[in-house]
Amino acid sequence: MTMRVRGAALVLTAGFFVAAAAETAATRAADIELGRYLSSECVTCHGAAKAHDTIPNIYGISETTFAEVVKAYRDKSLANPVMQNIAGRLSDDDIAALAAYFATAERQQ
């Protein structure tokens, strides 16, 4: 019960009541904190990338595109083994979290 009150208070205090109320199982928000943590693995190669590089920039790309491409590496329909290796262990929730993070995140460097 204590946890319940604290969790609700956090959301209300932050002013996200509307977002919380709107959430359903079908529209569950991506876990941005998780996305940010997982993104540190991506940044090793993509952190300084330009759009035209062999390793492309992934900051600011749409969530849909991000998820489609990463899932294509995961199921090996895209070829690069480095990305197949990285994507291979990402769950759908992981990919959604990463996609949500990179869609809005600014480059860290």
Next chain:
Amino acid sequence: MTDMTRRNFSRLAGASLATLSTSLFAPAVLGQGKPRLVVIGGGPGGATVARYVAKESAGAVDVTLIEPLKQFTTCFFSNLYVGGFRDYNSITHGYDKMQKSGVKMVHAMAAGIDRGKREVTLADGSKVGYDRLVVAPGIDIKFDSVPGYSEAAAEVMPHAWKPGAQTQLLVKKLNALEDGDLIVMVAPPNPYRCPPGPYERVSMFAHVLKTKGHTKSKIIVLDPKPTFSKQGVFMEGWEKHYPGVIEWQDPKVHGGIKGVNPATGEVITDFATYKARLVNVIPAQMAGKIARDAGLTNQSGFCPIDAVSMKSTVDPNIFVTGDASIAGDMPKSAFAANSQAKVAAMTIRAELTKSRAFPARYANTCWSLIAPDDDIKVGAAYEPGDGKIKQTSGFVSQRGESADLRKQNYKESVDWYNGIVADVFG
């Protein structure tokens, strides 16, 4: 409220906060005084932890990085400098962006660690206290692992396995060779920094000889190991680009490496003595001195760690990242060190700011250049398992791959280098 609902509330809060804050992990309430993180070693294993804790705690942790050098030359890509594909400046990086990242730089040598008092003593005798300490000193060379070799001998027979003057000496000697001169490499035993590194270096030696039109020179590799990383594709590449130039000898062929004589330029094996104009001795290795002196190593000479956090199994306030650690199935590489550093940084940030922690995940990829536009790679993913960092998947370049793919690998490696140095140094 169910557990699931509670988690979702937290997720929503986190998701929405992301648009308002540069960090998701700043603690809501800070205690008295900032918690202190001290990092020893400004390479990929150390500098990455420092930057990530500073960044991800949004200044809630006081982060100090102790590194004697003002400029750090990377071991990774130093073979491309040997081969003439990079200049020295392009693999040398300053720490000028660390301050902006929220990291306090102390350019001094860390002389000792008092684990009881949680203090690092610097070379000038001053003390730096810590709540958490990261020890990332990289490797030291075991000079006495090759009879006749020593720190002084390295001025004649460079190891060039630590970045800086040794690498420059190696290149100077390589460029002074005349056609017909012999090069001998004494390769290292496992475990050592950068498993494919010696063989990429040999490729770069051969490339330089080829570029200079040296047709009578040879390179002999005396290896204490029966096999080596990416062996099949390396050997295919040597035969393709440098036929007859590189002779790799395993222990069955040379019978044992008996020693070197720096005064005469000789390398002695059980079956032969080679007199070479360039001898590159890469001895056995161990964790950097400060880790050994602090009692963080075991009988292997490296530091045991907890695979879920990179925390030393000897001291719960200390983490060891990079080449000094015993990282299970992971190789000793810059990529691996950078990956381990992020797990350590996440754990340290969570412990010191009472914020959210995540499961450890690790990854590595190593690219190796055999010849212009002919680059091969090996990589893997890892997670904690069976009491170590365990490989969960992996890949390696194959024989007979297209020239286009190998060229793409090279471009990819250059992009990776740009990415990782920005990630490490800011």
